[in-house]
Amino acid sequence: MSLTQLTRKETNPPLAQLSAAIRIPDKNLAFAHFGGGCFWCLEAAFEQFGGVGDVESGYAGGRIENPTYAQVSSGHTGHAEVVRVPYDRTVVAYRELLDIFFAIHDPTTKDAQGPDHGSQYRSIILVQTEEEKERAHRHIRAIAPDWERPIVTEIVSLERFWVAESEHQNFFARNPNIPYCQSVVAPKVTKVRAKYGNKLKGASKN
Numbered sequence: 768m769s770l771t772q773l774t775r776k777e778t779n780p781p782l783a784q785l786s787a788a789i790r791i792p793d794k795n796l797a798f799a800h801f802g803g804g805c806f807w808c809l810e811a812a813f814e815q816f817g818g819v820g821d822v823e824s825g826y827a828g829g830r831i832e833n834p835t836y837a838q839v840s841s842g843h844t845g846h847a848e849v850v851r852v853p854y855d856r857t858v859v860a861y862r863e864l865l866d867i868f869f870a871i872h873d874p875t876t877k878d879a880q881g882p883d884h885g886s887q888y889r890s891i892i893l894v895q896t897e898e899e900k901e902r903a904h905r906h907i908r909a910i911a912p913d914w915e916r917p918i919v920t921e922i923v924s925l926e927r928f929w930v931a932e933s934e935h936q937n938f939f940a941r942n943p944n945i946p947y948c949q950s951v952v953a954p955k956v957t958k959v960r961a962k963y964g965n966k967l968k969g970a971s972k973n
Contacts, residue, residue, distance in 0.1 A: 789968065791820050791855045799864045800827060800893035800925050802849035803872035804880025808952045809850040811939035812871045812959045815967050818858030823851045824931045824938070827893050828923060836932055842885045849893065851928050861899065863966075865906045868892070870962060871955040874907075875916035881951055890918075893925035900924075 801809060806824035814822045826834050829846030839846045852864060872880055874890045894900040903922045911918055939952045964970060 789818070789820055789855070791818075791853060795855045795857045796820075797854055797856045797861070798895070799852040799854065799861060799899075800849055800895075800928060801852065801864075801868045802827070802847035802889065802891040802893070803868060803874070803920075804848070804888050804890075805883055805947075805951065806848040806850050806931065806935065807938040807948070808871065808880075808955045809868075810937070811952050812955050813850060813852050813864070813867060815956065815959055816854075816859060816863075816867060816963065817966050817968050817970065818855040819864075819968075820853035820855075822853070824935045825849060825851060826887075826929045826931060827925060827927065828891060828921075832927075832929075834929055836935065839887050840885070842887055846887060846929075847889050847891050848887050848931075849891065849928070851930075859966075861902055862906065865892075865903065867959060867963070869906070869910055871958060874918045874920040875914050877919045890920040892920060892922045893928075894922060895925050 801813075803809060810822045810824050813819055825848075826839050826844075826846040827849045829839070829844040831838070831844050831846075834844050834846050838844050839848065854864065872890060876890075878884065878886045878889050880888050880890075892903045894903060900922060907918050907920060907922075939948050939956065942948055943953070960967060
């Protein structure tokens with residue numbers, strides 16, 4: 768996202784703030800790591816889902832330690848903007864998180880998502896186990912026929928996740944009125960709400 772797109776626009780936000788994060792018992796806690804465009808979008812989308820805790824925006828896949836937003840945005844560190852998704856494995860499956868990930872970004876565009884361009888916006892899944900790696904590959908094989916172009920999503924081992932600066936955390940919930948959130952983040956949030964309505968936080972289980 769461009770910092771020039773952060774100018775506030777005085778209109779009513781199209782969506783209410785996101786549901787509060789849940790507390791996950793340690794014995795059920797697992798983490799997934801995804802990158803696919805601006806991390807504000809991914810954070811806002813995943814955080815609505817039932818069984819998902821407080822999603823963090825950050826950086827991974829690069830060459831230097833403790834990178835800053837400015838360094839990553841230069842495209843010279845090799846990092847991608849990613850999110851760390853804590854989830855309750857007894858409530859939500861890794862497969863469902865993969866479903867959401869591929870529903871809210873275009874995995875066929877290399878180093879770009881919508882208005883955002885650069886290697887930091889590449890489509891990437893960072894795995895921690897061989898099981899996650901195989902599930903990610905299997906998922907891509909299954910959905911490949913649904914896309915007109917080849918899927919270019921990287922699947923790599925997670926070496927280190929660096930938490931982004933505080934101003935990037937819970938960005939959509941805190942800044943729903945800015946033009947970028949209204950035009951780019953909000954449609955992704957709306958898509959998740961429409962597609963997974965009965966699996967969102969606070970949804971009726973009847």
